[in-house]
Structures are given as C-alpha cells and as structure tokens.
Amino acid sequence: MDAFLDVLAAVFLIIGCLLSLVAGIGLMTFPDLLTRLHAATKPQVLGFLLIFIALAIHLRSWAVVPVLALAWGMQLLTAPVSAHMIGRSGYRTKHVSHKSIYSDELAEAIRAVEAEQRHDQGPPPQQQ
C-alpha cells in the first residue's frame, strides 16, 4: 500500500510538471496572443491539482488538505480573470491575427452596434 501511494504521488507529480511544459510549448507554437492564452493558463489548473494531490499523498496527512485546497482555489479564482483581462485588451488592441480566426461574431456585434449608433445620430431630432 505504501509503495503504491508513493508511485501514485510520483506519477501525479510528473504529469503535473509535464502540463507546465505543455504551457511552455504552447507559448512557443501557437500563432497569436489569444490562442497562446489557452496554452498559458489552462493546463496549469489540472497541473496544480495533480501536484497538490501528490504533495498531500506524499506527506500522508489530511491536515494539509485545507491549505492546499485554498491554494488551488486561489488558482481557480484568479486564472480566468487574468485570462479574460489579457484577452479583452488583446482583442481591443487588434492583436488577433486574422489567419488564425475562422469566424468572428464579436466583430459583427460591434459593427451592428456602431451602425445603430450612426443611425441614431444620423437624422437630427425633430421634436421640440
């Protein structure tokens, strides 16, 4: 049983580290900023979960679970927000390479809103 737990912890630790490597490789190979974002933050969610489980198994203690859960919870809370912020300002500063985009429904929505605004401003208000 002890040996089994040791092997399990080691396997989890190695997979967790490999997911960090995937993040690094994704940073190098993906074509543009928004696609790179996928590689950068996301595999780490699973990676850290595995690393924390490995730590808890290795220390053989339930008392460490709350603080590890807290560390993982902080990851879960912060990673999406920073991804969204970077993605949003990346989109607004036109960091999207159009070769890597199949369809862009956000641009259509923005165009629709702009056309509506032009329409609203177009004819001068008649009532008085």
Add this chain to the structure above:
Amino acid sequence: MTGIVMWACGSVLSVALILCVIRVAKGPSILDRVLALDVMLLIVSAAVCLEMYYNRHLDNVLFVVVACTVGFIGSVTVSRYVTDQRNA
C-alpha cells in the same frame, strides 16, 4: 525513487522555464510578455511545491498562494493600461 522523480520533474520545469524566457524576449507585444511572465511565476510555484515534496514539509505553501495573487494583480494591472496601439 524520489531522486529520479526529482530529476525528471526538475528538468521538465527547467525546459518549460526556458521556453517562457524565449517568449518574454521574443513576444511581439507587452501582453505576450505579461502572459509568459505569468506562466513563469506558475512554474516557479510548481518548483517550490517540488522542493516541499522533496523535503517533506509544507512551510512554503503560502508562497504558492501569494504567488498566484501577485501574478493575477500584475497581469490585470498591465492589461488594464494597455488600451491603445501605441502602448501595446
């Protein structure tokens, strides 16, 4: 066995870190660099976990908690100020 695992994980994390440094150096925009630095911080946190695994203690786990908060505040602050093409 722990020794072999440590060597494997350590070298994997080092390669990942080098890839991130290359992206920081190359990154066409400041957002790419912030992203790569964020990933670097996560990799360093993973390395801290590795050290705790090796020495069987949990003293540095607060560093991991604080690191992701700092990375979060850093990337949000930078992307908040990257608003037009000139800064990007």
Add this chain to the structure above:
Amino acid sequence: METPNSKDQRIDDALDPVGVRHRATLREEWPLLVLLVLVWGALWRDFSPGNLLFGALIAVLITTLFPLPPVVLPGRLNLWYCFKLFLWFLREVAAASVHVSYLALFKGRATRSSLIAVPLRTESDLIVMTVGHVLTLIPGSFVVDVDRRSSTLYLHYADTEDEQAVERARSQIRDIERRLIMAIGSKNEYEAIKAECGPKFSARKAQ
C-alpha cells in the same frame, strides 16, 4: 431609455434612489463571512475555536472597512448537483487539457479558432459570471467580452474550423449553463430549465 426592463433595473440595484451605494447587511453577506473565516483557518492550518473566533472578528472588521457592492444570491443551492457539477468539471478539465496539449504539440501554428457569441438563458449576473468562470477554466475557451444587458458571452474558442464545431461549442456552453442553474440557479430559472429539457433533464448529455 423610456422602458427600463428588469435588467436595467438590476444594474442599478446596488444604488439607492439618491445614488448612494447600498451596503450589504449581515444577513446578505454571511456566506462571504463564513468563507473568509474558513480561509483564515486554512492559512493558519488551525481550526480551533479561538483562532476561528479571531478570524471572524477580522472578517467583520475588513468587510466594514472595505465594503463591496452586495452580491445578489439566488437563494437556492442543491448540494447534490453541485457535487455532480464538480465531478463533471474535473472530467472536462482533464479531457480538455489533453486536447490543448495535443494542439500545442502537433498542430501549433495551424490552429484556427473562432470568436463565438453565446446568448445565455439566465438573467442573473451571478450565473453569467460563473458560467464565464467555469468555461474559462476548462481549456480551449475563454471569455473575451460580455454583453450584460442581453446576457451574451463572447468567447474565444480554440480549434473551431467549421460551422459544426462552432455549433458544438455553443451547445456545450449552454450545457454548462444548464448544469449551473441546476446547482445554484434561482427557483424560476430551475423550473424553466426543467420545463425545457423534459423529465429526464438531469440525465441529458451534451450532444
């Protein structure tokens, strides 16, 4: 706007008629306080009553010194669906991590993505926010922008190269929304989802 609908109203909920921000009462924010106390206990790795009491004191002090706009909780919580949601989330994260790893290793430069608009059924800010959070944590998609008035999320979805993939992505996001409403949505929305998906609603899989 002459006919303010319920959603425009909702945005101003945090403000009084005079324009002063409404402060959350203790009854509204006790879940937040409990959470803060648990965080305190986890940080000290000590859940003894004395430590928790001190943590509660600090939590009350912090929330009175630095007030945030109140979070409107839907007032319904189904722990069984929460548990199912969590298991489903872990499975989905694992599967999608493998997918993104495959993309990074073998497809790389040729990866093409889409920006997809997903109109959600819900009207609650909390659900929209949680759906965005969950789908961002699942590799392969993240939120670029949100239209709060129509509860529409604009996502960047990796590896979508044709119309079919886009449609699949859209239905997957609406499946996340369905699961979240079943877990924490308000009673009305829960009934609406139940009516929409029929009697076997909880067993329905995403196509």
